Amino acid sequence: MTPPAGSSDDRATRPERPASHLLGRLWDVVRPHQRWIWISFVLLLVNAGTRLLQPWLVKTALDDHLVADSLDGFFGLAALFLGVAAAEWAARRGQLLALERAGQDSLLDLRLKVFRHLQRLPMRYLDRTPTGRLVGRATTDVESLQEMFSSGLVTVLGDLVFLVAAVAILLSLSVPLTLASLLVVPVFVWVTVAVRKRARSAYQELRNRLSQMNADLHEQVSGMEIVQLFGQEDQSASRFAESNRGVLKSQLATVRWESLLSAATEMLGSFTTALILYWGGSLVLERLGVDAETAAAGGLTIGTLYAFVDYMQRMFVPLNDLSLRYTVFQNAMVASERIFSLLDEQTEPADPEDPKRADGPGRVRFERVTFGYDPREPVLVDFDLDVAPGETVAVVGPTGAGKTTILSLLTRLYDVQTGAIRLDEADVRELRRADLRRAVGVVTQDVFLFNGTILDNIRLGRPDASDEEVLSAAQALHLDEVVRRFPGGYAERVAERGRNLSAGEKQLIAFARMLLAEPKVLALDEATSNVDAHTEQLLQEAVARVMQGRTSIVIAHRLSTIRDADRILVLERGRIVEQGDHGELLALGGRYAALDARQ
Numbered sequence: 001m002t003p004p005a006g007s008s009d010d011r012a013t014r015p016e017r018p019a020s021h022l023l024g025r026l027w028d029v030v031r032p033h034q035r036w037i038w039i040s041f042v043l044l045l046v047n048a049g050t051r052l053l054q055p056w057l058v059k060t061a062l063d064d065h066l067v068a069d070s071l072d073g074f075f076g077l078a079a080l081f082l083g084v085a086a087a088e089w090a091a092r093r094g095q096l097l098a099l100e101r102a103g104q105d106s107l108l109d110l111r112l113k114v115f116r117h118l119q120r121l122p123m124r125y126l127d128r129t130p131t132g133r134l135v136g137r138a139t140t141d142v143e144s145l146q147e148m149f150s151s152g153l154v155t156v157l158g159d160l161v162f163l164v165a166a167v168a169i170l171l172s173l174s175v176p177l178t179l180a181s182l183l184v185v186p187v188f189v190w191v192t193v194a195v196r197k198r199a200r201s202a203y204q205e206l207r208n209r210l211s212q213m214n215a216d217l218h219e220q221v222s223g224m225e226i227v228q229l230f231g232q233e234d235q236s237a238s239r240f241a242e243s244n245r246g247v248l249k250s251q252l253a254t255v256r257w258e259s260l261l262s263a264a265t266e267m268l269g270s271f272t273t274a275l276i277l278y279w280g281g282s283l284v285l286e287r288l289g290v291d292a293e294t295a296a297a298g299g300l301t302i303g304t305l306y307a308f309v310d311y312m313q314r315m316f317v318p319l320n321d322l323s324l325r326y327t328v329f330q331n332a333m334v335a336s337e338r339i340f341s342l343l344d345e346q347t348e349p350a351d352p353e354d355p356k357r358a359d360g361p362g363r364v365r366f367e368r369v370t371f372g373y374d375p376r377e378p379v380l381v382d383f384d385l386d387v388a389p390g391e392t393v394a395v396v397g398p399t400g401a402g403k404t405t406i407l408s409l410l411t412r413l414y415d416v417q418t419g420a421i422r423l424d425e426a427d428v429r430e431l432r433r434a435d436l437r438r439a440v441g442v443v444t445q446d447v448f449l450f451n452g453t454i455l456d457n458i459r460l461g462r463p464d465a466s467d468e469e470v471l472s473a474a475q476a477l478h479l480d481e482v483v484r485r486f487p488g489g490y491a492e493r494v495a496e497r498g499r500n501l502s503a504g505e506k507q508l509i510a511f512a513r514m515l516l517a518e519p520k521v522l523a524l525d526e527a528t529s530n531v532d533a534h535t536e537q538l539l540q541e542a543v544a545r546v547m548q549g550r551t552s553i554v555i556a557h558r559l560s561t562i563r564d565a566d567r568i569l570v571l572e573r574g575r576i577v578e579q580g581d582h583g584e585l586l587a588l589g590g591r592y593a594a595l596d597a598r599q
Ligand SMILES: Nc1ncnc2c1ncn2[C@@H]1O[C@H](COP(=O)(O)OP(=O)(O)OP(=O)(O)O)[C@@H](O)[C@H]1O
Pocket: 127, 373, 374, 379, 397, 398, 399, 400, 401, 402, 403, 404, 405, 406, 445
């Protein structure tokens, strides 16, 4: 059993909520697929029955035919045995398939549910939760559940049925011998519990180390560029070697416990067999020694002796599995607690029941807005802004002033603490998010491209746009000339995060998205930074083209790009310290003039 790798908060060994509660919620997930569970359960009973029947058939063959020296019906019995064995295998296979089907179907639902939930979590939550941990919910935690399904919680029921029935059969054969053989059961339980307890902490340790190693690996791979630039390969490798060794160490520890348990189980099994053979054997001899009349009173037949050995051996397997399944079950409970606590995490407030329509001309107003990512430390304070339809307002200011924050509030990635933001007459909170985000288009500071073709990435602006529309948007922005340089043209694959494109290329694609999306209000966040003079020229034209007739809020560090704005705000620590057009601000001789002089 390989425990799934988890994230840094995997330390909990026991779920805090009662297992019954978690099981109840898991059942809600499984319920739609319960018919597979029932099928599996029926097959399980068939399987247990066939396993119980086999030693009995051999016993009959021994006592009634071989010892009694009668071959009447002997071959029929052998054929029956074969049939029962075949039924056992078939039932086993069907049972496992059905169970796996129930598990996989349920986990598919659960994974999707987690994903849909992640999409609706507020930015505020995502800001403080490491990505790796969230990814772990939908992957490794769900895998822990899968292990529970495939190792078969339902199978446990079958094992219990088998054990109880086997003990009943043994008792019917010989009460004293049954009691004697079962003497080892408490020893077995004690050994198993003791070893499992230690093995569990070894598994816990292994899981933590694995998660540590995965975290290291993730960080080192995603930061490979910096590792290489700073010549940190050796340090990085030795750090990795260390966590790798840690994993090996814990892995070996778990193997030590597992092998101990498996050896102990076998030893106890052999001990029981020896006990039965010794005592049961003497009972058989006793029976063989006396004459046939008194035989029934005491002693044992050969067949019964065989049945005892066989049943006892068959009982050790499920006994051993029970303890293993308990560990799997515990892990699954911890994982399901994590999954459900994520699912319980408050999502963004729902869209209003009776949303206003975003069909005005595109006037944007901030009214005495105060907001802080941490409410105690406001980033914007009493911020007022009124942008008329079609007007272009530029925002400049030092890093950390709150420029990007203005856009995040406008698109409702965050909600204001006090004050209000209006798009035309509606408070943004009175609009459906989808409508708001269609009306306000943002080109962000770092453009995010997804795995796919260039065409797909532009189409993100309006998913229902035809190829022709996408191409004409690209052409309008001179993107054509850039794209033609790629061997695949518009079908060129974009690597993860757009790694194979330059910053300027990515920005052009982002503008093409906007041109396609046709938002009423355009918000550009440093959208024309870090590119060469020629691309800048292209971008400037692209910007002008996209801004045409739209309300625009443009954030810029380089003043050259915003000279023509209708109005320029200088933002410092969340407050507007100067505003006016380029000429007015220069004449003012304040912050803006100083910035301009420095460029
Ligand atoms: N998600 C966040 N969680 C917590 N604090 C944040 C978050 N984003 C930004 N901040 C903080 O809020 C303040 C304003 O950030 P903002 O991104 O608006 O600055 P900016 O003016 O856009 O800066 P830059 O010119 O560097 O882009 C900064 O002090 C920043 O540290």
